[in-house]
Amino acid sequence: MQLKTLLTEDRAVSPVIGVILMVAITVILAAVIGTFVLGLGDQVSDSAPQASFSFEFSDTGDDGFGGGADDYVNLTHEGGETLEAADIDVDGDAGDVNQSSPFPNATISAGDTANYNEVDAGETIRVVWTNPNGGSTNTIARATAPQ
Known part of the structure; x- marks a missing residue:
């Protein structure tokens, strides 16, 4: 086994980063959509007048x-x-x-x-x-x- 080829092998890095980014985007979208579906977004702007x-x-x-x-x-x-x-x-x-x-x-x-x-x-x-x-x-x- 060649030690030099193991240290320079980087084929698996790109798919792992891609999966992490896709999961992060999905979680953020779910949070934003859930906020508006549950009506929590309307209550944020309804604060008492000054x-x-x-x-x-x-x-x-x-x-x-x-x-x-x-x-x-x-x-x-x-x-x-x-x-x-x-x-x-x-x-x-x-x-x-x-x-x-x-x-x-x-x-x-x-x-x-x-x-x-x-x-x-x-x-x-x-x-x-x-x-x-x-x-x-x-x-x-x-x-x-x-x-």
Whole structure:
């Protein structure tokens, strides 16, 4: 047996590399196709919008239950993404607060203001975005009414 011919023999290298590359390509394609078939690709782009809100609380008196009947919060969109009003809900610790004057348009953009009343002292008010594609919710702003 010739030792020199064994060291220079490289016929089996090319088919082994070819098989490894084919397996790698198959695995990658299966992962990409599986992601879209299972719908995981749609959820990646549905993250909560980035928006800033300011809260202006008014305490006009006590109704005997910890908050005045006329206590309210003015909620103003300060900046960030434009939001669909149908996807936004405002609630407090005690449940939904009453909207006395809504956002002026179907879309909420910087500078738009809405008024919510029956806010109790110490109650945390949240602006909640509901994903229109999946129903998941995210709190995008929150503030607590003064005591």
